[in-house]
Amino acid sequence: NAGVTQTPKFQVLKTGQSMTLQCAQDMNHNSMYWYRQDPGMGLRLIYYSASEGTTDKGEVPNGYNVSRLNKREFSLRLESAAPSQTSVYFCASSATYNEQFFGPGTRLTVL
Amino acid sequence: GESVGLHLPTLSVQEGDNSIINCAYSNSASDYFIWYKQESGKGPQFIIDIRSNMDKRQGQRVTVLLNKTVKHLSLQIAATQPGDSAVYFCAESGPPPTGGGNKLTFGTGTQLKVEL
Numbered sequence: 001n002a003g004v005t006q007t008p009k010f011q012v013l014k015t016g017q018s019m020t021l022q023c024a025q026d027m028n029h030n031s032m033y034w035y036r037q038d039p040g041m042g043l044r045l046i047y048y049s050a051s052e053g054t055t056d057k058g059e060v061p062n063g064y065n066v067s068r069l070n071k072r073e074f075s076l077r078l079e080s081a082a083p084s085q086t087s088v089y090f091c092a093s094s095a096t097y098n099e100q101f102f103g104p105g106t107r108l109t110v111l
Numbered sequence: 112g113e114s115v116g117l118h119l120p121t122l123s124v125q126e127g128d129n130s131i132i133n134c135a136y137s138n139s140a141s142d143y144f145i146w147y148k149q150e151s152g153k154g155p156q157f158i159i160d161i162r163s164n165m166d167k168r169q170g171q172r173v174t175v176l177l178n179k180t181v182k183h184l185s186l187q188i189a190a191t192q193p194g195d196s197a198v199y200f201c202a203e204s205g206p207p208p209t210g211g212g213n214k215l216t217f218g219t220g221t222q223l224k225v226e227l
Binding site for chain 2: 004030031033040041042043044045048050051054056058059094097098099100101102103104105
């Protein structure tokens with residue numbers, strides 16, 4: 001099992017460009033999450049999907065949109081990237097109220 | 112110590128010693144607590160978790176202690192090894208939401224450095 005996979009691993013954008021971060025899990029988990037991690041800080045929840053067909057805002061949702069494509073896949077979209085969105089983005093999944101398993105991250109720089 | 116808030120940035124220990132990483136939380140309704148290890152350039156890796164109906168839980172070389180009276184969580188690593196060098200995060204969540212999922216709130220992390 002690959003666990004949680006994320007693409008791309010690295011990305012550089014110019015201000016105003018858009019992009020979609022992809023995430024997939026093969027553990028048959030119901031819940032999936034998107035976090036961002038800034039230097040010297042913990043992870044902050046952007047959006048989550050408790051189950052297929054549902055999505056909810058987390059702590060820092062502004063500037064982002066998500067799509068739960070199916071049970072396996074959960075994407076994060078930046079419609080108009082800003083330098084403040086320079087960060088490392090992590091996707092995670094969990095079997096409902098249990099530990100979350102994280103992907104390797106996407107390192108995004110917005111110029 | 113670390114909190115879902117403040118943190119002790121760096122903890123240095125000698126190889127073979129025991130390490131204790133602390134975490135304070137403020138939400139009295141917190142029901143689930145978890146520790147993650149994050150190595151440089153990688154995603155967080157699950158270490159151990161504990162629910163609010165327990166005071167202590169042990170894993171392989173790790174122990175988590177929960178003191179609900181003072182809202183304090185600690186991670187103990189026995190016989191610390193160079194491979195334990197990483198940033199350690201505590202996280203907590205409230206009671207299970209009716210819609211499912213598990214919204215974790217993370218602390219800011221503690222850097223553990225193991226000296227040879």
